[in-house]
Amino acid sequence: MDDRRMMLGRRYYPAVIVDQIIERVSAGESVTAICADPAMPCAASFFNWLADPELRGKYEQARAAARTRAHI
Structure with a gap:
């Protein structure tokens, strides 16, 4: 299991x-x-995480x- 965590301020996610959310959004x-x-x-929570520029x-x-996929 991947336990990497990204930091936003003092919060970690x-x-x-x-990665799963981003993959599904791109789909x-x-x-x-x-x-x-x-x-x-x-x-x-996810929209709050978007304060992280990366x-x-x-x-x-x-x-x-x-x-782009929708227009193909």
Whole structure:
């Protein structure tokens, strides 16, 4: 199990969860739908994590990939 954690201020969040969310967003799933999964954090937590510039960049790239896939 990957126990890497990313830090935002004093909060840590599991990188494996973030990676799964980013992968699902890039596949076209909404954060709301992803976070409805009981294994995922609530959407509000994820959106708070986006204060981390590195995570925000990954999220924006995933959304761009999803938009590109939708237009193919």
